[in-house]
Amino acid sequence: MQLYEQLTQDIRFEEGLNSCMNCGICTAICPAAEFYDYDPRMIAGIVQSKDESQIEELLKSDAIWYCGECMSCKTRCPRGNCTGLIIMALRSLSQELGFFTESEKGRQQLVIKRVIGENIVYRGYCILPENLIPELHPEQGPVGEWIFENRKEVYKRVDANYCGEGTGALRKIPKESLDEIYQIFEITGGFERFDQIEHFSKLKARSMGFSDVDEEFTDYINHTYTTNNGKHNRP
Amino acid sequence: MKHIVIIGGGIAGMESACALTDAGHWVTLIEKEAQLGGKLNQWSFLFPDFTPAEKIKDTLFDKCQERDFSILLKTEVKSVQTHQKKFNIETFGGQKLEADAVVVSSGYELFDARRKEEYGYKIYDHVITSADLEKLLRPGSDLSVAAGKNPKRIAFVHCVGSRDEKSGNHYCSKVCCITGVKQAIELKKRLPEAEIFCFYMDLRMYGKHFEELYREAQEKFDIQFIRGRLSEAAEKMDKSLLIKAEDTLSGRPLKMNVDLLVLLVGMEAGKGTATAAAKCSIEYEDSGFLKTNDTFLFSNFSSQEGIFLAGSCTAPMSVNDTILHARSAAMEVNSWLRKQ
Numbered sequence: 001m002q003l004y005e006q007l008t009q010d011i012r013f014e015e016g017l018n019s020c021m022n023c024g025i026c027t028a029i030c031p032a033a034e035f036y037d038y039d040p041r042m043i044a045g046i047v048q049s050k051d052e053s054q055i056e057e058l059l060k061s062d063a064i065w066y067c068g069e070c071m072s073c074k075t076r077c078p079r080g081n082c083t084g085l086i087i088m089a090l091r092s093l094s095q096e097l098g099f100f101t102e103s104e105k106g107r108q109q110l111v112i113k114r115v116i117g118e119n120i121v122y123r124g125y126c127i128l129p130e131n132l133i134p135e136l137h138p139e140q141g142p143v144g145e146w147i148f149e150n151r152k153e154v155y156k157r158v159d160a161n162y163c164g165e166g167t168g169a170l171r172k173i174p175k176e177s178l179d180e181i182y183q184i185f186e187i188t189g190g191f192e193r194f195d196q197i198e199h200f201s202k203l204k205a206r207s208m209g210f211s212d213v214d215e216e217f218t219d220y221i222n223h224t225y226t227t228n229n230g231k232h233n234r235p
Numbered sequence: 236m237k238h239i240v241i242i243g244g245g246i247a248g249m250e251s252a253c254a255l256t257d258a259g260h261w262v263t264l265i266e267k268e269a270q271l272g273g274k275l276n277q278w279s280f281l282f283p284d285f286t287p288a289e290k291i292k293d294t295l296f297d298k299c300q301e302r303d304f305s306i307l308l309k310t311e312v313k314s315v316q317t318h319q320k321k322f323n324i325e326t327f328g329g330q331k332l333e334a335d336a337v338v339v340s341s342g343y344e345l346f347d348a349r350r351k352e353e354y355g356y357k358i359y360d361h362v363i364t365s366a367d368l369e370k371l372l373r374p375g376s377d378l379s380v381a382a383g384k385n386p387k388r389i390a391f392v393h394c395v396g397s398r399d400e401k402s403g404n405h406y407c408s409k410v411c412c413i414t415g416v417k418q419a420i421e422l423k424k425r426l427p428e429a430e431i432f433c434f435y436m437d438l439r440m441y442g443k444h445f446e447e448l449y450r451e452a453q454e455k456f457d458i459q460f461i462r463g464r465l466s467e468a469a470e471k472m473d474k475s476l477l478i479k480a481e482d483t484l485s486g487r488p489l490k491m492n493v494d495l496l497v498l499l500v501g502m503e504a505g506k507g508t509a510t511a512a513a514k515c516s517i518e519y520e521d522s523g524f525l526k527t528n529d530t531f532l533f534s535n536f537s538s539q540e541g542i543f544l545a546g547s548c549t550a551p552m553s554v555n556d557t558i559l560h561a562r563s564a565a566m567e568v569n570s571w572l573r574k575q
Contacts, residue, residue, distance in 0.1 A: 021436060021437075023436045024464060024480065024481030024483040025463075025466050025481070027481035027483075027488050028465065028466035028488060029466035029467065030488070033481075034488055039488075041481060041483060041486075042486065076353075076401070076466055078394075078398060078399040078464065079400055080401075
């Protein structure tokens, strides 16, 4: 099946693209476009052109991973399009076909799957205090490091119920709720998506010369997490 | 002698009334305001040649004065009933008229720019509409209240309330592009030191001399045209405005500080035309403008026999197009009456 045709089977794509007249209002409102070398209008332009080679290039590019899915574009488009929804469809297809491993930002899908993805399924949270490992988050500085090391006491001081039973912020999510989330992932194909990300990342890691010895692909993960080619921002 | 009632005393109603009187009919022109002329009363100079609106209005007014027909000012139609091929019209003042034909020339309303809240009209001091600016362009008027004492940068926003699903208006208002070009030139003449930018999606210079005026704006008046639709405006401490758009031709997001923001508001069918459609039981389109029998040969015919349409109640129209449409309406009414 052609790539464009595959996109059209995604309800988000159908909702996200009617017809684009290239007015640029989505780019004008886009917070990501302000920071990254990213132009949502051009994304809409490329998919609208139905040009297979350009769509393939897009699926393999960094461009589709800059969007924060804030949906500001949805609030402005005079034609009722939503570039954020187009991006969601492109990301899904890129994950499905393994094209995400072709770009630096795309390769970070593995980290996102393992941290945010698995947190959601097994803990019921996107990010947890123990994820802010100082060596991976130098931006948090010495204060962040101190909070990380003393997290149990710190969160208690701010009245959070960190990992505790019952109510309160950061509480342990009860088993019945987690079972429900598990079901959602099973039924909607979330776990299949997880497997695809692992599978294609493994292939990529090998082709990039990372050792297979480590099951967790620690070196590859560290590489995708810490490398920056410096080409993501506007010149 | 046949009697024709015309609903709406703007330029379309005035022109139709004169032409139908000349054709030998008795005409009653009904206008809800205290004076004839409609929206033209709010305009100062007309594109593309800066003709004073007053001149057109006075000429039309004189034309009406020279002819013998009746004008009902401050009068609104209460009901229109069809009875044995005649139209019985009752006004809110209790007047009852019997007509052989009706012409609806109820005109348009300007888009209310407050509906595009992101542009800050009536929220920020230095955001005005093209209609506001038109008043400020009259000789001797003071621009400084709207633009500050010494405006350095002025931006025009095209398509405000037009070609915009978010406003509910899918259509192009047709006249705003050239209005923007005209007003940008007028402002540049008044404020030669100011930089002027027009933010557009497409420039639709459809009429005679329009494209030439656009070229003149660029070449002679150094007006900058940037292809991109504004996402929002924000007021700063000094009352200037920070605007955001994408310069789509260079593919870069753009932020600019301006001292005055002019919103080129589009046309809507408005309440007057909706009311006229309901009273006359005639069909209108999704846009709210009245439905004509076809686009080509029957553009003055409504969905009901004997009721005719003239001017911008059918679609956004310039002054000259409105006058021509009103004249053709008169011709159609005349031919139709002769066949009865």
